[in-house]
Structure formats: structure tokens, C-alpha cells
Amino acid sequence: MTSQIFFNALISASIYALIALGFVVIYSTVRFFHLAHGAVYTMGAYGAYTAVKLLSNSGSTGMQAVPLWIYAVATIAAMGIASATGILIDLLVYKPLRRTKATSLILLLASFGVFIFLENLIALIYGNQILSLRTGPVKEGYHLFGAVITPIQILIILSALIMFLFLFALTRLTKIGKAMRAVADDPVTASVVGINPEKVIFFAFALGSALAGLAGMLVSLETNLEPTMGFGALLKGMIAAIVGGIGSLTGALLGSIFLGFTENIAVWFLPAGWKDAIAFSVFLIFLLFRPEGILGKKEEEAG
DSSP, rough: OOHHHHHHHHHHHHHHHHHHHHHHHHHHOSSOOTTTHHHHHHHHHHHHHHHHHHHHHOOOTTOOOHHHHHHHHHHHHHHHHHHHHHHHHHHIIIIHHHHHTTTTHHHHHHHHHHHHHHHHHHHHOOOEEEEEOOSSSOOOOOOOOEEEOHHHHHHHHHHHHHHHHHHHHHHHHHHHHHHHHHHOOHHHHHHHOOHHHHHHHHHHHHHHHHHHHHHHHHHHHHBOOOOHHHHHHHHHHHHHHHHHTTTTTHHHHHHHHHHHHHHHHHHHTTTTGGGHHHHHHHHOOOOOOOOOOOSSOHHHHHH
């Protein structure tokens, strides 16, 4: 029982981390809550679904296993479509607003409007019914230390770890990563020393949105697809990022782990329906007693 709680918590934490990491990459450069990130996540999932259906020609049977290379192409499609969606959102909505010196509140409201638009667009194209990205017969998971874990769940855990290490190395060791950190700290000073903030923001949206697409595709393999799937994912990713310390990649990972383990330990003793309530309780507790998050600094310390 204890080992199953551990693996369930680790899987939840990995899902939250995949969403939170992409969210933090974008937030760190634009400094407002990009709520449309949830719709970008959904776009990635439906992009993968479309690629699988077009390449496999499986029709409505859904029982014939799809070759792994098709899922590999679907993953690229999910990340590419999500990345393109994020870039278009920035170029068509956020960039014009930045030129008018729009406040963070205006950008937040605009992002919410984009989220609603994309969610309804997906429902218009694919319908509101629940779809499945999985094909072939359902197989029993692996038995590991007294717990059961599926290959998809293992892939989600490994993907979250790899993406964190990749982003950590990118921001610390590469020129574009250092430019992202400079823009996050002070875009005006960054522009003075020759860094183009708009190019950095463009890259951040491309990268963060690609991560959202990857998350959407992987989570869809574990569950199912529906047009509203992005809202819950966005909330959990945001909570994890805030709990860990908004703007910090390491904080996003730690916040995801904390949230995942807190939820799963609690619902082992409480009804499963309490899971979301537990997540928001954790969020409220941090807002009240440590609003800066696990790794965040208090304003007086930061100054």
C-alpha cells in the first residue's frame, strides 16, 4: 500500500511538473499569468490525436496497436502545434498589448479570453465527446516493489525529469538561457546591454508551449481527451509553480512534488473527490503563510 501511494504521488507530481515547467518558462519572461497555457496544452493533445489517426488509419476500431514510430511522430506534432499556437498567441495578442504598455491585469484578461476562444474552437472542430489517444488492448502494468505502474506512467516520470534537467542546463549554460534570465530580472537593463527582449520572449513562448504540448500528449495517453481538459491541468500547474516559488524551475519541480504527494497521501484516507479540494487548500495555506513559495524570497529580502 505504501509503495503504491509513493508511485501514485510520483506520477501526479510528474504530470504537474511537465505543465508547471512550461508555465514558468513563459512567466519568467513576461511576468504575468499566461492562462492560455491550458488551451495550448489541449491543442498539443489534439494535435497528437490527429497525427495518430491520420498515420494509423485506424478508423473507429481502436483495438489495433499503433507502431511506436507513429507515437514518436505524434509527439513531435503535439510539441510543434503547441509551440506554434503559443507563438501566434504572443504575436497576435500579447505583443500588440505590450506595445501599448498594457498592465499585467489587461494581459491576464486577454490570456483568459484566448483560453476560452481556443477551448471553444477545439470543441467546434472535434466535438465535446471524450476521445482516446490509446490504441490496442489494455495491458497490465509492471509490478514494482509491491505497486503497479504502467509503461506510460514510467514515460511521464522520465519525461518530467529529463525536461527539468534540460531546462536547468539551458538556463545556466547557454547564451539564450542567460538572456532569458536577464530579461526575467530586468528587461530594460537587458535591452541596454544588447539583448532583444522580444526575441527572448518569442523563444520562451516557443519552448514553454512545446513543453505544454508534450504534457498534453503524455497525459492523454494515460487518460483521455476532451476540450475542457486544459483548465484542470492549468490550475494544478499554476498551483505547483506558486507553491514552489513562481519563476523558479527548481521551485516548479519541488512544488509539483509537494502537491503530488500531499494530494495522494490525503486521498488514500479520504474520498477521491477531495483531491482538488486538497490542492486548493495547500494553495491557500501557502498564500496565507508563505506567499513567496518554497524557494521564493520575501519582497524585503529580494530588494
